[in-house]
Amino acid sequence: MPEREEASLDADDVERLVRLGPKELTWPEVCAQAGISHEVADPLWRALGFPDIPPDEPAYTNDDVRALRIAAEGIESLRGDRRRAALDAILREARMVSSHMTRIAEIEMESMAELSALGLRERVLAEASQRGIEHSDVGWVLLYAFRRRLDEGLRRRSTVEAGGQPTLAVGFVDLVDFTGTSGSMPTDELGRLLARFEGLASDIITEAGGRVVKLVGDEVMLVFPTPEAAAQGAIELVDACAAGDLPSARAGLSLGPILARGGDYFGRAVNLASRLVDVAPPDTVLADDRFAEAIADYSALAIEPYGHQRLKGLGSVHASRLRPARIS
Numbered sequence: 001m002p003e004r005e006e007a008s009l010d011a012d013d014v015e016r017l018v019r020l021g022p023k024e025l026t027w028p029e030v031c032a033q034a035g036i037s038h039e040v041a042d043p044l045w046r047a048l049g050f051p052d053i054p055p056d057e058p059a060y061t062n063d064d065v066r067a068l069r070i071a072a073e074g075i076e077s078l079r080g081d082r083r084r085a086a087l088d089a090i091l092r093e094a095r096m097v098s099s100h101m102t103r104i105a106e107i108e109m110e111s112m113a114e115l116s117a118l119g120l121r122e123r124v125l126a127e128a129s130q131r132g133i134e135h136s137d138v139g140w141v142l143l144y145a146f147r148r149r150l151d152e153g154l155r156r157r158s159t160v161e162a163g164g165q166p167t168l169a170v171g172f173v174d175l176v177d178f179t180g181t182s183g184s185m186p187t188d189e190l191g192r193l194l195a196r197f198e199g200l201a202s203d204i205i206t207e208a209g210g211r212v213v214k215l216v217g218d219e220v221m222l223v224f225p226t227p228e229a230a231a232q233g234a235i236e237l238v239d240a241c242a243a244g245d246l247p248s249a250r251a252g253l254s255l256g257p258i259l260a261r262g263g264d265y266f267g268r269a270v271n272l273a274s275r276l277v278d279v280a281p282p283d284t285v286l287a288d289d290r291f292a293e294a295i296a297d298y299s300a301l302a303i304e305p306y307g308h309q310r311l312k313g314l315g316s317v318h319a320s321r322l323r324p325a326r327i328s
Contacts, residue, residue, distance in 0.1 A: 026057060040090075044072060172220070173238065197241070204236050227253070228298050238251050252273045
C-alpha cells in the first residue's frame with residue numbers, strides 16, 4: 001500500500017475548524033460590548049498570551065466579547081483589595097489555562113495532520129471541517145477528556161480539607177546521561193525515544209495508581225496517594241527502561257505536605273525528590289528518611305541505607321535505596 005503524503009493544515013483549514021467568526025471589532029469595542037474596563041481587560045488579554053493590537057484595527061470577534069465577559073464576570077462590582085485580589089486570581093487562571101491550552105492546540109494540530117496522513121478518523125476530521133470543531137466529535141472528545149480529568153480532580157481534592165496541603169508521595173524519574181545520548185541522535189529518532197519514555201511512564205504510573213504531573217524532556221514528575229504505590233511505580237518504571245531500548249533511568253522519592261497549584265505541586269518534598277534523582281546512580285531508586293520510614297513495614301520492598309547525600313539547597317539528607325524484596 002503506498003504511503004499517503006503527510007497532510008498539513010493551512011489557514012483555510014484552521015478557519016473551518018475554529019469558526020471564530022468575522023473579525024470586525026476593535027479592542028475598545030470588545031471591552032465596551034463586554035462591559036469590562038481596560039484596567040481589567042488589557043492585562044487579561046495579555047495573560048491569555050495574546051499581544052496588544054492597535055486600537056483601531058478590527059481584529060476581534062463576537063466570541064472574544066463573550067469570552068471576556070465570562071472570564072471577568074462580577075469583577076466590575078468590586079472595589080479596593082477585593083478587586084485587586086479578584087484580578088490577580090483571574091490573571092493567574094488565564095496564564096495557566098493559556099499555557100496548557102497552547103500545548104493542547106499544538107498537539108492536536110500535529111495529531112490531526114499525522115492521523116489524516118495515515119487515513120485515520122477521516123469521518124471525524126471531515127465533520128470537524130464542515131461543522132467546526134465546537135460542533136463535532138473532535139470537540140466532544142476534547143471536552144470529554146476535560147470532564148473526566150475534572151471529575152478525578154474534584155474527587156481527589158474532596159479528601160483534603162479546604163485550604164489544607166495534602167501529604168503525598170512525590171517522585172522524579174529521569175533518563176541517565178540523556179544530553180550525551182541525544183546529542184548525536186537524528187531529530188526523528190530523538191522524538192521516538194522521548195515518545196517511548198513518555199508512553200511507558202504514563203502507562204506504568206497510571207496502572208500503579210499515581211499521576212504523571214509533567215514530563216520535561218527526559219524527566220517525569222509523578223505523585224501518588226501512598227508511598228507504597230509510589231515505590232512500586234518508580235521501581236517498575238526504572239526496571240522497564242533497563243529492560244527496553246531506552247537509556248538507564250533513576251528515581252528520587254519523597255513524602256510530605258505538598259501545595260497543589262495550577263496542576264503542579266510545590267514544597268520541600270518536591271525539592272527533595274528532585275535533588276535525590278540528581279544523585280541517584282543508574283537503575284536506582286532513592287528515597288528520603290520520611291518516605292523510608294513510612295514503608296518500613298511494607299514486605300514487598302527492601303530498604304537499604306544509602307548514606308548521607310549533600311543536596312543542593314537542602315543540606316545533608318540521609319537516603320535509602322529501594323528494591324523489590326527477595327522472596328525466599
